[in-house]
Amino acid sequence: MHSSKNILVIGALGQIGQDLVAALREKHGADKIIASDIRLPEDTGNGPFVKLDVLDSNQLREAIQSYEIAEVYHLAAILSAKGEQNPQLAWDINMKGLLNVLDLAKVGLFNKLFWPSSIAVFGPNSPKDQTPQYAGTDPTTIYGISKLAGERWCEYYHQKYGVDVRSIRYPGLIGYKGMPGGGTTDYAVDIYHSAVQGMDYSCFLNEASYLPMMYMEDAIRATIELMEADPNRLSIRSSYNLGGISFSPREIFQSIKEHFEGFEISFSPDFRQGIADSWPRSIDDSYARKDWDWNPTYDLKKMTEEMLNHLQEKYKVKVPSN
Numbered sequence: 001m002h003s004s005k006n007i008l009v010i011g012a013l014g015q016i017g018q019d020l021v022a023a024l025r026e027k028h029g030a031d032k033i034i035a036s037d038i039r040l041p042e043d044t045g046n047g048p049f050v051k052l053d054v055l056d057s058n059q060l061r062e063a064i065q066s067y068e069i070a071e072v073y074h075l076a077a078i079l080s081a082k083g084e085q086n087p088q089l090a091w092d093i094n095m096k097g098l099l100n101v102l103d104l105a106k107v108g109l110f111n112k113l114f115w116p117s118s119i120a121v122f123g124p125n126s127p128k129d130q131t132p133q134y135a136g137t138d139p140t141t142i143y144g145i146s147k148l149a150g151e152r153w154c155e156y157y158h159q160k161y162g163v164d165v166r167s168i169r170y171p172g173l174i175g176y177k178g179m180p181g182g183g184t185t186d187y188a189v190d191i192y193h194s195a196v197q198g199m200d201y202s203c204f205l206n207e208a209s210y211l212p213m214m215y216m217e218d219a220i221r222a223t224i225e226l227m228e229a230d231p232n233r234l235s236i237r238s239s240y241n242l243g244g245i246s247f248s249p250r251e252i253f254q255s256i257k258e259h260f261e262g263f264e265i266s267f268s269p270d271f272r273q274g275i276a277d278s279w280p281r282s283i284d285d286s287y288a289r290k291d292w293d294w295n296p297t298y299d300l301k302k303m304t305e306e307m308l309n310h311l312q313e314k315y316k317v318k319v320p321s322n
């Protein structure tokens, strides 16, 4: 067992990584959180950073040993839309990356692993509303296929080798710090940036596409709460369903329009529409609620207010009052 509390975040410069690193540094101290990514940060930030390719197992081992890492958050992946443009690359990064990390956990190099799955494990034949934890999974994207396979590997490593791996099937995440990296739910971040910069928005999904979503603050809290949960209470070592808010492009547009009267939207669905159509509209997260007391706190209205406030600050724009 490792007595140190150093934590490695792999894929730390991505949309979730930026928020997660900030939250973990706030909680444990900046020097305890080692951010890592395959690319270098624009801003060196306020804590340690190591350039690391998760596909390079030796590099990974060296970083874990030299920084005396006790916990790993492995976020590096190719997301749903980008994955369809290069399926082989998505499979390699999403699968080989996870297996490299699991293998180092298996030999006891660190104690605890967080790895995110996604609502993308579900497919056209999964129930659309309040999709249950154990619904059928027939993903149609290479991203969803890799997440489903990853879930099975996680449970396998837990059962066979005792690896303490914990996972959440994140819905589409919406935050103001980082831009999304090539997913189907990216529109729900892009739309706020357009509105605050005074631009109308052309949406790549149709106006009625309901998808499960979540404000980043809730997602980061869920992640840390799951990692701190009593292992004896965790009945799922594949990945927990997590529910937040469900809305359509039309509804998020309307919530923004309450603050920006002149904001307009148009709809030009592209290939991402097919992906969205294959995913659930809402998620049943009763296992997460029962096993580790999960409870989301943001609705669409509250999320929109926070997103607009933070982006107004970022772009130094005055939000008009109606």
Ligand code: NAD
Residues within 6 Å of the ligand: 010, 011, 012, 013, 014, 015, 016, 017, 036, 037, 038, 039, 052, 053, 054, 055, 074, 075, 076, 077, 078, 079, 093, 097, 116, 117, 118, 119, 169, 170, 171, 172, 173, 174, 179, 180, 181, 182, 183, 185
């Ligand atoms: P992102 O694309 O924004 O960030 C991924 C990061 O991984 C990038 O900074 C990239 O440079 C890095 N990376 C890519 N290849 C790498 C490699 N070989 N070695 C090291 N780093 C590498 O993704 P995100 O939105 O932050 O997602 C993080 C994780 O959460 C992913 O596993 C994703 O599938 C999962 N997830 C995200 C969402 C969401 O809405 N953002 C929803 C469900 C699940």
Ligand code: AKB
Residues within 6 Å of the ligand: 079, 080, 081, 117, 118, 119, 120, 143, 170, 171, 172, 173, 182, 183, 184, 185, 186
């Ligand atoms: C994507 O759209 O690919 C991600 C996800 C829901 O996994 N945001």
